[in-house]
Amino acid sequence: MLAVDSISIRYDQKTIIRDFSFQVEEGEVVSIIGPNGSGKSTLLKAVSRQLSYFSGTVQLDGINLKSMSSKQIAQKMCMLSQKNQAPNDMTVFELVSYGRYPHKKWFQKLQAEDHEIIEWAIAKTHLTQYRDRPVASLSGGESQRAWIAMALAQRPQILLLDEPTTYLDISHQHEVLELVRELNGEMGMTVMMVLHDLNQASYYSDRVVVVQGGEKAIYGTPDEVMTTDMIRQVYQMNSEVQYSPIEQKPRIHLLNTAR
Template structure:
């Protein structure tokens, strides 16, 4: 089942085509990770799924309806997005930030209702930020700030969360802190989470569904154990790597050891996209088998 999907979606910035005829089904109740090299279209796709970027052709569908034709508040009640490197006004407290998540539900003068306050309290508690409710967001550590922003997204009360590189610029401990929180939200509350991830080992460990992109085209899609292969790493990232099972979780671990040096690595994105169109369906079937 998929509440959120695309149909022949093409995306562009001006005259520059980024994504072409994308057909993507986001599995409900799972963590989906979008992976790919820089410029592969990951963040662009996420923006379109969140109704931030309008399609050049095709469309994004939420519960069978074109998302770009739905009222903004209606969409905001069903999905929330956390962009890259969000910033809050100086001095804004965690509770004040989280309260912004209730905006889609407010009427009239926007006064907080008892339900709004209940959801704010719950979101702060769920993200482990109860001790920081009155603390200024700009006085928090990197991991704490990310948890505060995730709390704001949770306060929207949506079933779908979209996150663009949620661990960027965080140290290893804070990265695990954020990823463990997302895993908890997915397992305990069945939240559907779609996230752009640079760290392939994070993607394989925490996601149940991987989408590997190159030049705006899906090359591989499916469970991490079938997608995280040496062929995928060569085709998508132009690297040679060993894949071994994580000794603790069993998830595939990527150990890169070299770059693939061939003519394709020097090709333009448009030529790469043309070259991968023919085998895409075969690769997708293999990955999802």
């Protein structure tokens, strides 16, 4: 579905991402992990074409993104940044309605079908009771859900999330990631997200790509990726990896700095 082939990205003549390749299949949840400054968010922005790359290709359903218009990409893919901010007086309904504009002509008003999709997206993210409230008045988890509702109203094939749990407390992190898993399970929506927490990446992902120094260190299932060797080599930490009989996913316990 999404094929990233040998892309490289430069800032001021410095290569940030080097010869990076991986593929995401339809309906997968893929998490991007790695140390701070390794290039995780840069990679995600390149995949969404928010950032240009000087070599390589990104293809969606076999079509090179560079040959697609911004509107065509927005109809298939939506990216939410680390921190999103709406005007103080913008309501949840108004925010979510913006998700319909990639499907409208210039100055075309919302139709009955658009309103149905907006109300569906609000209900799907469990925000019906907050429909007419300003986004600025919501809690962190509620606000993040409102932005995800806007993305849902866009009806994308792929949802890209750049550190969706940043700035949220533990309960709201769980709330947002459970919503992502619900959307993936019920709608088959393909999800790519940058995460810092290794256990969250392990639990919520079908596959995990590890970025180290702008290069792909490893890409595979949580079982293949979440090993003591990977954590020592990439994060310079000693760890224990256990398997929960309920979750059937690796559970990482960090111990101390590797010497």
